[in-house]
Structures are given as structure tokens and as C-alpha cells.
Amino acid sequence: MAALSDTIFALSSGAVPSGVAVLRISGPRAFEVSSILCDGELPLPRRAGLRTLSLPEGGFLDQGLVLIFPGPNSFTGEDCVEFHLHGSRAVVAAVLDSLAGFDGMRMAEAGEFSRRAFQNGKLDLVEVEGLSDLLVAETEMQRRLAVEQASGHFSRVYEGWREKLIFARAMIEAELDFSDEGDIPGSVSGRIWSEIEQLIKEMDQTVQSQKSGEIIRDGFKIALAGAPNAGKSSLLNALVQRDVAIVTDIAGTTRDIIRCELDLDGYKVELFDTAGLRETDEIVEREGIKRAERVIAEADLVLHLVDLGEGRASECVESPAVWRVGTKLDRLNGESPTVDGVVTSLSSVTGEGLRDLRRLIVQEIERRTATASLAVPSRLRQVQNIVSAATHLREALSRRDKPLELRAEDLRLASDDLARLTGRIDTETLLGKIFSEFCVGK
Ligand SMILES: Nc1nc2c(c(=O)[nH]1)N(C=O)[C@@H](CNc1ccc(C(=O)N[C@@H](CCC(=O)O)C(=O)O)cc1)CN2
Numbered sequence: 154m155a156a157l158s159d160t161i162f163a164l165s166s167g168a169v170p171s172g173v174a175v176l177r178i179s180g181p182r183a184f185e186v187s188s189i190l191c192d193g194e195l196p197l198p199r200r201a202g203l204r205t206l207s208l209p210e211g212g213f214l215d216q217g218l219v220l221i222f223p224g225p226n227s228f229t230g231e232d233c234v235e236f237h238l239h240g241s242r243a244v245v246a247a248v249l250d251s252l253a254g255f256d257g258m259r260m261a262e263a264g265e266f267s268r269r270a271f272q273n274g275k276l277d278l279v280e281v282e283g284l285s286d287l288l289v290a291e292t293e294m295q296r297r298l299a300v301e302q303a304s305g306h307f308s309r310v311y312e313g314w315r316e317k318l319i320f321a322r323a324m325i326e327a328e329l330d331f332s333d334e335g336d337i338p339g340s341v342s343g344r345i346w347s348e349i350e351q352l353i354k355e356m357d358q359t360v361q362s363q364k365s366g367e368i369i370r371d372g373f374k375i376a377l378a379g380a381p382n383a384g385k386s387s388l389l390n391a392l393v394q395r396d397v398a399i400v401t402d403i404a405g406t407t408r409d410i411i412r413c414e415l416d417l418d419g420y421k422v423e424l425f426d427t428a429g430l431r432e433t434d435e436i437v438e439r440e441g442i443k444r445a446e447r448v449i450a451e452a453d454l455v456l457h458l459v460d461l462g463e464g465r466a467s468e469c470v471e472s473p474a475v476w477r478v479g480t481k482l483d484r485l486n487g488e489s490p491t492v493d494g495v496v497t498s499l500s501s502v503t504g505e506g507l508r509d510l511r512r513l514i515v516q517e518i519e520r521r522t523a524t525a526s527l528a529v530p531s532r533l534r535q536v537q538n539i540v541s542a543a544t545h546l547r548e549a550l551s552r553r554d555k556p557l558e559l560r561a562e563d564l565r566l567a568s569d570d571l572a573r574l575t576g577r578i579d580t581e582t583l584l585g586k587i588f589s590e591f592c593v594g595k
Pocket residue numbers: 175222225226227228235275
């Protein structure tokens with residue numbers, strides 16, 4: 154990653170053309186160069202001012218709003234400037250070109266503004282990862298989870314744990330010092346071990362909530378499975394309200410997996426339409442069935458569709474969570490379905506029962522994302538640090554008959570894991586990976 158002494162700039166708003174394009178500049182030369190382009194006075198800090206931007210050698214660039222944020226009170230912690238320009242490709246290109254003409258100025262790399270914010274202590278790593286999720290959030294629940302993480306809620310939980318450990322270590326130190334001097338009973342640290350036990354519980358809960366976070370962030374995966382012609386592709390089309398999958402009355406129509414995203418009450422859902430399951434010698438269909446089995450095995454929920462008109466269900470598919478769902482309800486002409494163990498029934502043709510299915514799915518997602526933990530880890534990196542911290546704490550608890558110095562060392566290792574989690578220590582190798590997730594301009 155290039156020098157921190159460079160002044161960096163980038164288009165921070167979305168793709169051009171757009172109504173307005175926001176160009177951000179951060180670094181030591183931000184104000185000086187901006188005042189050359191604005192040909193004079195910059196607006197007061199944090200106040201928008203309308204300015205004419207021109208090339209240093211003359212030549213009109215654009216008229217736009219200019220904002221300055223003197224460091225350290227800015228997003229990056231450095232001097233920052235924003236140009237709110239007319240959002241055309243040509244205007245943006247001309248201003249970017251003119252900025253690149255100054256010494257010590259260069260285009261920002263992906264995530265470099267956020268990286269500087271991290272390096273200047275404006276954001277910790279957990280917040281940075283939350284910000285990264287926030288920028289790609291599509292559903293309401295993704296947004297809420299990301300905002301909680303980006304705004305430091307979870308970091309405060311992790312910092313709280315670390316502070317408890319630091320306090321516990323101080324207690325142990327005190328006891329070690331005292332015991333040098335005389336025969337004071339070893340009870341000072343006695344109290345801390347029950348607190349450590351509580352801490353381990355909270356960490357375990359947090360690790361368990363990882364799955365909730367995964368469902369919210371990556372989506373709840375539902376496989377549509379069942380015999381050929383059961384109505385899988387019809388249900389997919391009905392749920393996404395688009396004609397995505399081919400529907401015919403020929404058994405074995407679908408072969409490839411068809412994946413669609415759906416927003417159900419703010420939850421991201423990934424739907425997978427699959428090939429109907431049956432014995433066949435047809436090579437293409439067999440490959441389709443193989444793929445279907447894979448998707449079924451990995452799904453969070455399998456809807457095993459059963460044609461109510463057929464009168465009996467095909468063999469139940471193997472998966473941890475399967476709901477049998479009756480299809481073609483309209484064909485029953487009001488008679489009650491005769492298939493056993495059906496969670497709900499519907500018609501993709503009339504739409505009857507679709508609302509009930511949606512409601513049941515949302516309830517299931519709510520059930521599976523409910524968590525008692527105060528923080529929800531969003532990255533394997535975070536989970537690994539918490540698991541490792543909890544492991545060291547368990548070690549400390551189990552070494553009851555060992556010298557206090559050894560147990561204190563376990564606590565130190567655990568608090569180092571928590572420091573790694575928020576990025577307080579040895580993060581250099583991680584940084585490239587985390588910040589490259591961002592787009593340029595963030
Ligand atoms: N125009 C614009 N809108 C934006 C951003 C931006 O950079 N520019 N943001 C970019 O992501 C987000 C807002 N985030 C920001 C976070 C901190 C500061 C900031 O100036 N912080 C100072 C002062 C805080 C204060 O006065 O309360 C600081 O932390 O010291 C600015 C924007 C979303 N909207």
C-alpha cells in the first residue's frame with residue numbers, strides 16, 4: 154500500500170453519469186490544491202459553498218459545491234475536501250485529471266479512505282468490516298446488522314471484554330505482589346474466576362450467533378425439491394413474480410440449478426429451483442439431479458413439493474430441515490388434500506396459499522436468527538479471534554493447581570486475541586485483505 158503522505162482522491166459517489174458526483178480528497182495537500190482549483194477562498198469548515206472550479210492555467214471545469222473538513226475532525230482524520238460536481242463522465246474525468254497533475258496527489262486505491270480512517274483511529278477493524286457490509290446491504294435486515302456493527306455497538310462489547318480481562322490481570326498482579334510481602338490469603342483473584350466463567354459464556358453465545366449473522370448477511374437458502382412436474386419452477390416464478398424458469402408439462406424440464414434472490418420482509422432469501430428427483434438414464438438429467446442433491450444438502454430449508462393431485466408424496470428428500478408443501482391446490486376443486494405431513498398447500502396458478510408460505514418462511518428465519526448475544530460476528534476472522542480468546546480463558550480456569558503467573562499468561566493471550574479482533578494489534582497482513590473488499594472512493 155502506497156505512502157500515507159500522499160494526498161489521495163477518488164470519485165466517491167456511484168457510477169457516472171449521475172445527477173451529482175461527489176469527489177473526495179484526503180491528505181496534507183487537500184486544502185492547498187483545492188484552493189488553487191477554486192481560485193481562492195475555500196468555504197468555512199463543514200459548510201457547503203458554491204465555487205467555480207477552473208484549471209490552474211485557466212479553463213473552466215465546473216461549478217459545484219465544495220466542502221472542507223479539517224483534520225482530525227473528518228472521516229479519514231486527515232484534511233478532507235469534497236467537490237459535489239455535475240455528474241457527467243466528462244466533468245468528473247476533467248477534475249480527476251487536473252487533480253492528478255499536482256505533485257503528491259494520486260488516485261486512491263480501493264478502500265484507502267477507510268484504511269486511513271482506521272490508521273488514524275477513526276474506525277476500528279470491526280467497524281470497518283461493518284461499513285463494508287453496509288455499502289453492499291440490499292435488504293432492511295442486512296442494513297440494520299451492518300449499521301450496528303459499523304457504529305461501534307459490537308466493538309464496545311469486545312472492548313468491554315478486554316477491559317474486564319485487563320482488570321482481572323491487574324488483580325492477579327496485585328495478589329502476586331502482596332504474596333511476596335507476607336502471608337495474605339490468596340483470595341483477591343478468587344473473585345475474578347467466576348467473572349471469567351461468565352465471560353466465556355458470553356463469548357460462546359456470540360460465536361453461536363455467527364449463523365444468525367450469516368443468514369441475514371448472505372441470505373437464507375431455500376431449495377425447491379420434489380418429483381418432476383411437482384411444480385417447483387412454477388413456484389419459483391410465483392415467488393419472484395417473474396418468468397425466470399421454464400415451465401412445461403414435460404417431466405424433467407429443469408436441469409440446471411436456477412438461483413433467484415428474494416426480499417421477504419427485509420430478509421434476503423436465496424431460492425434454488427432444481428431438477429425433479431427420479432431414477433433416469435438420461436445423461437443431462439442425471440447431472441441435473443446430482444446438482445440438485447448438492448443444493449438440497451447445503452440449503453437452510455428444503456421445500457419438498459408434492460403434487461396434491463397425485464395423492465401421495467414421493468420419497469422424502471434427505472436434509473436437516475424439510476417442509477413438505479402441497480402444490481396445485483386449485484386442481485382439488487375445494488376437496489381437502491389427502492397427502493400426509495404437509496406444512497402448507499398452495500397454487501402457483503391462482504396464488505392461493507403463497508402468502509401463508511411467505512409468512513411461514515419469515516417466521517422460520519426469525520426463529521433461526523434470534524440470538525441472545527450482544528454482538529454478532531460477521532467474519533470468520535472475528536469468530537476465530539473470539540474462539541481463541543475463549544480457549545485461553547478455559548485454559549486459565551482449568552489450571553487451578555498451577556502457579557498464578559501461568560493463569561495470568563492465559564488471560565493475557567485472550568486479551569491479545571480481543572485486541573486483534575478490533576485491530577489494536579498486529580493487523581498489517583490483514584489490512585490488505587479487509588480494505589480491498591471496498592470499492593475505490595471509500
Ligand atoms: N458528503 C458525504 N456524505 C457522507 C459521507 C461523506 O464522507 N461525505 N460519509 C462517509 O462515509 C458518511 C458519513 N460519515 C461521516 C463520518 C464522519 C465524518 C466526520 O467528519 N467526522 C468528524 C467530525 C464528527 C462530528 O462533527 O460530529 C470526526 O469524526 O472527527 C463525516 C462523515 C455518509 N455520508
